[in-house]
Amino acid sequence: MKHTLVALVENQPGVLQRVANLFSRRGFNIDSLTVGTTDTDKISRMTIVVDGANTQVEQVIKQLYKLIDVLRISDVTNDRTVDRDLALIKVQATNSTSRAEIVQLADIFRGKIVDVAADSLVVEVTGDEEKISSLLHMLRPFGIKEMVRTGVVSMTRGAGLAARLGEERLEAAG
Amino acid sequence: MQKLNGAQILSECLLREGVDTIFGMPGGAVIPLYNVLHDYPFKHVLCRHEQGASHMADGYARATGKVGVCIGTSGPGATNMVTGIATAMMDSVPMVVITGQVPTYMIGKDAFQETDTTGITMPITKHNYLVMDVKDVARVVREAFHIARTGRPGPVLIDIPKDVTTNVTDFEYPEKLSLPGFKPNTKGHINPIRRAAKLLDDARRPLIMAGHGIILSEAYDELRQFAEKTQVPVISTLLGISGFPETHPLYYGWPGMHGMYYCNMAISHCDTILAVGMRMDDRVTGRLNAFAPHAQIIHVDIDPAELGKNVPTAVKIVGDAKQVLKLLTEEVQENPAGEGNRLAEWWQTLNQWRIEHPSLALPDKPEKMSSPWILRQMYHVTEGNAVLVTDVGQAQMWAAQHYFFARPNTHITSGGLGPMGYALPAAIGVQYGRPGEQVWCITGDGGFQMTLEELAVVREENLPIKIAIFNNNYLGMVRQWQQLFFNERYMAVKMWNPDYVKLGEAYGIPTVRASTLEEVVPALEWAHKQEGPAMLEFVVDPFENVFPMVPPGASLQETIESVQEVAPQLAKVAAAAGGSSGGV
Numbered sequence: 001m002k003h004t005l006v007a008l009v010e011n012q013p014g015v016l017q018r019v020a021n022l023f024s025r026r027g028f029n030i031d032s033l034t035v036g037t038t039d040t041d042k043i044s045r046m047t048i049v050v051d052g053a054n055t056q057v058e059q060v061i062k063q064l065y066k067l068i069d070v071l072r073i074s075d076v077t078n079d080r081t082v083d084r085d086l087a088l089i090k091v092q093a094t095n096s097t098s099r100a101e102i103v104q105l106a107d108i109f110r111g112k113i114v115d116v117a118a119d120s121l122v123v124e125v126t127g128d129e130e131k132i133s134s135l136l137h138m139l140r141p142f143g144i145k146e147m148v149r150t151g152v153v154s155m156t157r158g159a160g161l162a163a164r165l166g167e168e169r170l171e172a173a174g
Numbered sequence: 175m176q177k178l179n180g181a182q183i184l185s186e187c188l189l190r191e192g193v194d195t196i197f198g199m200p201g202g203a204v205i206p207l208y209n210v211l212h213d214y215p216f217k218h219v220l221c222r223h224e225q226g227a228s229h230m231a232d233g234y235a236r237a238t239g240k241v242g243v244c245i246g247t248s249g250p251g252a253t254n255m256v257t258g259i260a261t262a263m264m265d266s267v268p269m270v271v272i273t274g275q276v277p278t279y280m281i282g283k284d285a286f287q288e289t290d291t292t293g294i295t296m297p298i299t300k301h302n303y304l305v306m307d308v309k310d311v312a313r314v315v316r317e318a319f320h321i322a323r324t325g326r327p328g329p330v331l332i333d334i335p336k337d338v339t340t341n342v343t344d345f346e347y348p349e350k351l352s353l354p355g356f357k358p359n360t361k362g363h364i365n366p367i368r369r370a371a372k373l374l375d376d377a378r379r380p381l382i383m384a385g386h387g388i389i390l391s392e393a394y395d396e397l398r399q400f401a402e403k404t405q406v407p408v409i410s411t412l413l414g415i416s417g418f419p420e421t422h423p424l425y426y427g428w429p430g431m432h433g434m435y436y437c438n439m440a441i442s443h444c445d446t447i448l449a450v451g452m453r454m455d456d457r458v459t460g461r462l463n464a465f466a467p468h469a470q471i472i473h474v475d476i477d478p479a480e481l482g483k484n485v486p487t488a489v490k491i492v493g494d495a496k497q498v499l500k501l502l503t504e505e506v507q508e509n510p511a512g513e514g515n516r517l518a519e520w521w522q523t524l525n526q527w528r529i530e531h532p533s534l535a536l537p538d539k540p541e542k543m544s545s546p547w548i549l550r551q552m553y554h555v556t557e558g559n560a561v562l563v564t565d566v567g568q569a570q571m572w573a574a575q576h577y578f579f580a581r582p583n584t585h586i587t588s589g590g591l592g593p594m595g596y597a598l599p600a601a602i603g604v605q606y607g608r609p610g611e612q613v614w615c616i617t618g619d620g621g622f623q624m625t626l627e628e629l630a631v632v633r634e635e636n637l638p639i640k641i642a643i644f645n646n647n648y649l650g651m652v653r654q655w656q657q658l659f660f661n662e663r664y665m666a667v668k669m670w671n672p673d674y675v676k677l678g679e680a681y682g683i684p685t686v687r688a689s690t691l692e693e694v695v696p697a698l699e700w701a702h703k704q705e706g707p708a709m710l711e712f713v714v715d716p717f718e719n720v721f722p723m724v725p726p727g728a729s730l731q732e733t734i735e736s737v738q739e740v741a742p743q744l745a746k747v748a749a750a751a752g753g754s755s756g757g758v
């Protein structure tokens with residue numbers, strides 16, 4: 001089963017390497033991993049999607065906690081969350097019919113056309129994994145020339161995680 | 175405020191951490207550091223190979239419970255210490271390893287003797303640092319020592335570029351630590367402790383498995399009090415040996431691949447296990463899916479990641495062995511010894527196993543040279559008072575089996591990594607940590623060849639270490655595997671050896687060879703009486719095997735006790751198939 005983990009880490013050099021190392025060392029596969037800044041520059045936030053049995057994921061979390069730079073990890077798989085992935089998709093568009101159809105599809109998925117060339121369009125779309133996968137599925141027949149996805153970032157709705165994360169954040173910042 | 179350079183700040187911080195002894199070797203990147211050591215009261219021990227320095231720091235740490243410190247230069251100095259760091263990591267030994275690095279402005283340029291030391295050691299350290307600014311030196315050293323010794327101990331590496339050691343800044347010792355991501359829980363929650371007590375009160379066939387954690391947290395009295403209050407038998411892991419007196423009536427030996435037959439039976443038949451400060455290593459558990467099939471397991475460890483990692487547990491208790499055992503002893507019901515002992519029937523079974531399968535029985539006088547017998551005589555000659563530091567292989571196992579360790583922390587060995595060549599340098603570290611004690615280095619001929627350059631240190635420093643080489647002219651443990659599991663197809667196990675008496679002479683270490691049974695005890699007595707260093711070479715039978723043995727892939731229940739049992743047992747194991755195996 002896929003699990004989404006959210007980790008707050010100290011913004012130290014090498015922290016990404018430590019986390020990535022741990023996964024390969026313990027034989028766990030990462031589906032996606034994103035890192036970004038938070039409101040404090042001392043702390044970064046990672047969203048890690050892993051595939052594995054519950055006991056395995058529990059072991060990953062415990063091992064991650066042992067990294068000194070890791071402040072907090074939460075398995076938000078069963079929480080109510082907002083999940084966002086962003087994709088840039090370069091689609092073949094050699095004639096006006098396909099061009100129109102692609103624009104229409106992008107529209108339905110609340111995507112944007114961010115680049116137009118003689119024989120292609122670049123569609124930008126954000127959403128959860130499923131939404132992006134369905135758009136991809138629809139665009140495939142036109143011919144996908146290039147594609148990149150950022151990987152999922154995740155945030156719990158309401159107070160949830162924020163309360164749990166608060167204490168460490170303050171301490172690391174202060 | 176005092177202006178100091180990075181090397182001085184490092185030294186000031188080492189002083190404040192109570193460091194008295196440093197093991198290492200200088201080189202380009204650490205010359206500025208060595209330059210200031212003139213002005214500090216540390217004893218510096220010059221290793222002859224940095225692997226030696228790393229094992230010395232390890233031995234020192236295991237012997238004292240303090241943080242061991244070693245220094246190596248950048249590049250080869252650092253890579254030579256990798257084995258010692260990994261050893262300390264696997265066995266939870268507190269160490270601070272200081273490595274030089276090329277100057278900050280040369281990092282990434284493939285400079286002379288540049289290696290990515292923090293990259294190499296990331297998976298084998300508890301934490302590591304590359305210090306890029308002299309202003310960070312004091313904080314980093316303070317944190318490194320705290321991390322190394324707090325919670326589950328382990329090695330921390332500080333990689334320090336040359337210019338950082340020469341740059342100058344105001345020195346202020348950071349009194350306060352800020353490590354929000356590092357807060358080990360030592361106390362142990364009362365709820366799981368109460369549940370554990372209940373399980374133990376109800377148990378009919380309970381067993382305590384005591385690991386290295388007992389020694390690391392110095393929980394000797396707490397373990398004894400718990401065992402005596404409940405009359406529960408105590409078995410230890412290889413690294414747990416000497417955490418509980420082996421001469422105590424409640425001690426029941428140690429289990430696993432070369433453990434006592436009866437211990438393996440006890441695990442296979444018990445109904446409750448209290449595992450303290452151990453990590454369910456495959457050498458202890460045998461085939462996992464057949465480990466302790468009837469037992470509810472209560473697991474106590476300071477590292478939450480160990481609980482449930484390898485075996486399912488009924489009760490998980492995160493905490494320091496000493497504190498948890500204390501609370502647990504308060505919570506359990508008393509079970510008085512003698513008449514009315516609730517566990518009388520269990521003890522009867524245990525005693526019966528021990529009578530029927532006396533794994534450690536030896537003749538008073540064997541017919542020919544025998545390594546187990548030599549070790550038993552060593553026990554008698556030293557009156558059980560020595561500290562044994564053992565290498566890896568057959569001799570290691572025989573030492574663990576046939577010497578009886580009654581005093582706390584007197585058996586020191588590398589259990590997790592098992593690097594040949596560990597014993598001599600580790601013994602040097604142990605001797606520095608416990609100068610008043612008689613330290614014996616027990617090694618095979620193969621392992622001894624790997625780090626014998628440190629004999630120079632023994633001589634130079636006149637350390638009274640007694641070195642016993644068990645020379646079978648073979649990589650004995652591997653030969654045993656080839657004999658038992660590879661149809662006697664011996665490959666790369668027979669070894670030419672130098673003349674160890676002459677070698678000893680060359681190093682200025684008095685050496686005696688014992689090739690016959692009659693020579694053994696006099697040789698041991700001679701060494702025991704030497705005030706300075708002494709070396710013994712025992713020329714032993716190349717075809718001795720270590721038994722009992724759990725064949726690779728077998729369960730503890732399938733322990734064999736002789737060569738004749740190997741073939742039929744292997745056939746059974748193959749039929750059952752699967753599970754863990756692992757190598758030598």
Ligand SMILES: Cc1ncc(C[n+]2csc(CCOP(=O)(O)OP(=O)(O)O)c2C)c(N)n1
Nearest residue numbers: 567568569593594618619620621649650651
């Ligand atoms: C550095 C290293 N290389 C290889 C091994 C594999 N190994 C384990 S025991 C052993 C044989 C050790 O021979 P020796 O030191 O003579 O001890 P004996 O088993 O003969 O008592 C070997 C090669 C190891 N443990 N460590």
Ligand SMILES: [Mg+2]
Nearest residue numbers: 618619648650
């Ligand atoms: Mg040998």
